[in-house]
Amino acid sequence: MANYQIIGPATNHNCITGEHDHFYPYLREAIGRALKIDLNVSFLMVSGVRLLLKDLAAAATAGVPITILCANYLNITQPEALYLLKDALGDRCDLRFYNVPNQSFHAKAYFFSYPEGEEVFVGSSNLSRSALTCGIEWNYRIDSRSHPGDCAFFRQTFENLLKHHSIPIDDRELKRYAKQWVLPKIYQQLDQLEADQPQETMEEPWPDNRVAQPQAGYEVDVADSVPAPMIAFPQPTGAQVEALYALKQFRREQLDRGLIVAATGIGKTFLAAFDSRDYKRILFVAHRDEILSQAAHTFACVRPDLSAGHFDGSCKDTAGAIIFASVQTLGNRDYLCDRYFAPDAFEYIIIDEFHHAVSSCYQNIIDYFKPGFLLGLTATPERLDNQDVFALCDYNVVYEVRLKEAINRGWLTPFRYYGIYDDLDYDQIDFKNGRYDDKQLAFLASVNHRGNLIFQHYAKYGSRRALGFCINRRHALYMTRYFRNQGVACAAVISGSPPDDGKALTLDRETAIKKLKDGELQVLFSVDMFNEGLDIPELDMVLFLRPTQSPTVFLQQLGRGLRKTRGKTHVKVLDFIGNYKKANLVPFFLTSTAPPESGGRRGYQLPTEADFPEDCLVDFDFRLIDLFKKMAQDQKKLKDRLVDEFDRISAELGRRPLRLDLYVHLDEAIYQSIRSKKDLNPFRDYLTFLDAIGQTTAAEKELLGSPGHAFLRNIENTAMSKTYKMPVLLAFYNNGAMKLAIDDDDLYQSFKAFYEKGSNRVDLLRDKTTANAMNWGKKEYVSLARRNPVHFLAQSAGEFFFLNGETFCLAPELDAFVTNPVFVGHFKDIIDYRTKRFYKERLEKMETQA
Structure with a gap:
């Protein structure tokens, strides 16, 4: 009570x-x-x-x-x-x-x-x-x-x-x-x-002329922490209130999937539980057993009326009102069938840590089920491999609160960040596919000189409960041994069985967390086990003991210490930085902004105090500032970095990237730098870009300089304030059997199919003139097509499009190309790329307006 x-x-x-x-x-x-x-x-x-x-x-x-x-x-x-x-x-x-x-x-x-x-x-x-x-x-x-x-x-x-x-x-x-x-x-x-007002306990119902106010309690996102005490009747707080309001408004547009981006500590699992209250059958998907069990605890608090089941390696419940499913199990195609779950078995699907959803297991689940609504939850949608998480929700970001805003609004604890110079020479370590060799790195890092550097700064800044992120298992065991030798109560938490000489240094996850919370341990050293799925509010220090090149990993690690609790005023962050690749980007990870392009008149510029969250301190060793400036000066030219990115993406895909591939996987900082540069932007004329770097086939070389090439270039650059041109182009594409002319039936079928998809339909529903599109038939769709995209394509690209009575035609010069599979493939790639780009730019525009 x-x-x-x-x-x-x-x-x-x-x-x-x-x-x-x-x-x-x-x-x-x-x-x-x-x-x-x-x-x-x-x-x-x-x-x-x-x-x-x-x-x-x-x-x-x-x-x-x-x-x-x-x-x-x-x-x-x-x-x-x-x-x-x-x-x-x-x-x-x-x-x-x-x-x-x-x-x-x-x-x-x-x-x-x-x-x-x-x-x-x-x-x-x-x-x-x-x-x-x-x-x-x-x-x-x-x-x-x-x-x-x-x-x-x-x-x-x-x-x-x-x-x-x-x-x-x-x-x-x-x-x-x-x-x-x-x-x-x-x-x-x-x-x-x-919080300090006197409270009285009342066990019996009160008369009608008296009122009762629940005592202030606290709620936690149990998908990010161990179960903790809660008030008897949990209710939304902070960002949850705003996100729930945004979700309600979002659904009025009849969209069927959306993404919540919220910094760790906001309470995303509670948010999902509150939002689920209008749904009777729910699926919650995550990739860690700890997240699933803690999410079950959350839903039991918010919706104790629901029966719950688990679908994982050891349990195959199918009858619960809410199913908590392991992605590794449910994502297996053997279980995605009517024997277990029909495609429409769930009204509401929640996918936690949605930045993982680009993997095949997640994709299998997303493709199979047809829920009334799908909600993705993540604190860090940007991935190290630059795969586009936003695209999985059609760029429908329902609500977003990043690190800086969350701290400014008092939802997370401010940090004291110390960038400490580390003389470990990363030039001695092999670097391949965007990563340093872990074994070589751990060997060089597991020396007393570096251990002493870390311990001295740990002792200098002081901590009661700290978390250290290590390079690999060997490094975590080394750090535990070194700190124990200095009299610090600590343990390593690693995956798999420890080596014989490391058994005394390790604890299982649950025991280690409990001992740290109870004050029996002062430091836990781990590798990746605590990047996600855990927050200990009592943490007052996090140690970055490995090179952190990804903003996603950086923010995940930082987020472990940002949970608020009574008496906690800030968390200390000790980041040991050496001459590793992209080290000069670390200051910008703290601001969630892209670094400015180097080489300008002002040279390398650190973010200013105003760029960081309120009440936060950021202090870099002066040797690091010199290192950052030198790295910026030594950076390759933008064109060379673009080609390097192309090669990296080719290696990851195992083939030459299409426009859509390059757009989705391209490093965001590079894309932002080239998007406004006519001579460097490959998306303005992809065939010419491919030819310039020696990547065109013989068939593509024949296209270069032809009317077909000019047509493709026109479509790559055509203006788009809405998506209306895309279904017109898809009508010409005709599922690969390309046409030279289309009629009203073609337009109707293409528009209807295109705008039946929720993410496309939203452009119609948000415009007053097309808000009733859900009730449209052939007449309305054809009218829209003719007065907008057909009209403007004929006007702005008359050398390629023209009207012949009631028929909309491609220029006769393209007759020789519409049966060319290379030309048709590029045409479809442009349509896919332009559609995805439209949604991404629409999202950016909405964020700018906000």
């Missing part, structure tokens, strides 16, 4: 001073019988909104008009509080910001209209739990029957503020406010005040 603060019934006098006579009962009583509600409150806090939300929702459902005017002054009003109101009340509440720049707004007035008149409470209480239930707050009630002039004056002033000095808080304004919101310093004191 939760703990509760007991608050007595409202009294009848007008002077309310807190202490033994709090404001909350008066508000509940007034909301319950009002015919009109107007709240003029400077600051809205989550704790106060939660107190009144049920009563306000009941009033709104009964048709009571509600207006709330609040301030965005000083960032005190919490975005989460506004999202709670928007979600519960929707359009039934006129929610507004006071909008006078550089003008403070501290008014607190609560208006309630009744059949017999109006009353207004004027005083000191904002909408927060402490102000309504336990603080010393003075409020005075004015009744229009006894003080008509005073009531009228306040009412007139309020209406003037609404009419002339406010703006509506629509979805766009709320998102803008949330994105720029930074946790004010005063919140640390306010949070303490809210």
Whole structure:
């Protein structure tokens, strides 16, 4: 049973001073019988909104008009509080910001209209739990029957503020406010005040004239940590509230898959559990047993009514309302059949750690099942191999909160990052396919000189609980042995059986975590076992003991220490950096931004203090700054790096990449550098690029300089504000049997097939002129095709497209090419690439606007 603060019934006098006579009962009583509600409150806090939300929702459902005017002054009003109101009340509440720049707004007035008149409470209480239930707050009630002039004056002033000095808080304004919101310093004191209020336990139901407020508890994302205490009735908090609101709005566009990108520690598994409440049959997929068992614990807390089953190597449950499945097992095609699960067996599928979903097992699951909705969850969608995770959800990012924003908003702990110079010479180590040889690297790193460097800095900065990320098993055992010799209680957690001389140094995962949490151990050394699926809030230090070239791995490791817990003010990060490849990118991993292209007038520039999250410290050894500058100066020219990337992708694929392959796998920093450079961008004229690097076939050489080549180049560069041109081109493509002319039937069938896919359909649904496309037939689709893409292709590319009566045709010069399989293959590749590029650029545009 939760703990509760007991608050007595409202009294009848007008002077309310807190202490033994709090404001909350008066508000509940007034909301319950009002015919009109107007709240003029400077600051809205989550704790106060939660107190009144049920009563306000009941009033709104009964048709009571509600207006709330609040301030965005000083960032005190919490975005989460506004999202709670928007979600519960929707359009039934006129929610507004006071909008006078550089003008403070501290008014607190609560208006309630009744059949017999109006009353207004004027005083000191904002909408927060402490102000309504336990603080010393003075409020005075004015009744229009006894003080008509005073009531009228306040009412007139309020209406003037609404009419002339406010703006509506629509979805766009709320998102803008949330994105720029930074946790004010005063919140640390306010949070303490809210958390330290006296609580009383109540075991019996309370009378109707008394109210109860659940004690502040905490919730954890158990997919990232071991099970921890929770409040009796878990409810969404922080980013979960905003993400749930975004999911609700997203589904209104009838899209069937989406991605949540949220920094580790936000509570993504709880979010998924809350979001699942409208679904009866659910599949949760993950790649680690620990994540699955902890996710089962989460769902049992949020939805204890559901029967649960497990589908893994040892268990094949198929009947549970929610199935927790190992991707290695369920992704086996032997289990993807009606004998186990029909394609439509699940209404809702959740895939955790979605950045792994490019692998074949995940792809098998995604391709087989046809759920009502598929949700991907990840903290780090960018992969070391640059495979495009966003594409798996059709670039539908429902909600995103990255590291910097999560820290700025107070959801994660700030860090103190120390970049420490490591003289290990990486030039001596073999480097192949983007990786250093682990054995050679561990051999050079497992020496007392380096062990002492690490220990000295560990001792200098101090730690009670630390996590060290090592190169391989041998290195983890070496670090454990070295630290034990210095008197530090530590252990290694490694996969497989340890060697005979390392058995005494290791512990199993569960025991090691418990001992670290209990304070019996001070450091755990591991390789990759703790990159995902674990967060220990008590961690106060993470040690990066291996080269971290990937922003994904870097943020995964950093995220292990960012979980908040009482008394924790920051986490220390010790990163031992040497002359390894891409080391100069590390400063930008901390900002989640791409580094500027080197070679400009200013040379290599480190991020500034403003680029890092609030209250974070970043300190690089001056020798590292010199190293970073030298690496930037020695960097290959952009053209050479592009060719290196082409070769890397070719090796990974085992074949020459298509345009789509290169676009999906290309290093993002290189792509951003070449996209606006006409002479370097291979996607402007892929055939010419291939020829320049000696990669064209004999058949492709015959295409070079021909009308067919000119046509392909035109399609590569045609303007696209929407996807309308793609189904027209697909009609010409005709599943590989390319046509020179298409008619209305061709257009209709191609448009219908293209826009039946959810990610394509959204472009129609978001436009007012095509919002009813779900009900369209041949007439509407053909009309859209003819007045938009057909018209513009004929106008802008008349040398290739023309109208002949009711038929839309390709130029006669292309007759010799439409039966050429090489030409047809390039044509289809361009359509696929341009479609994917459109979605990616649409996502980038939405993020920029946000």
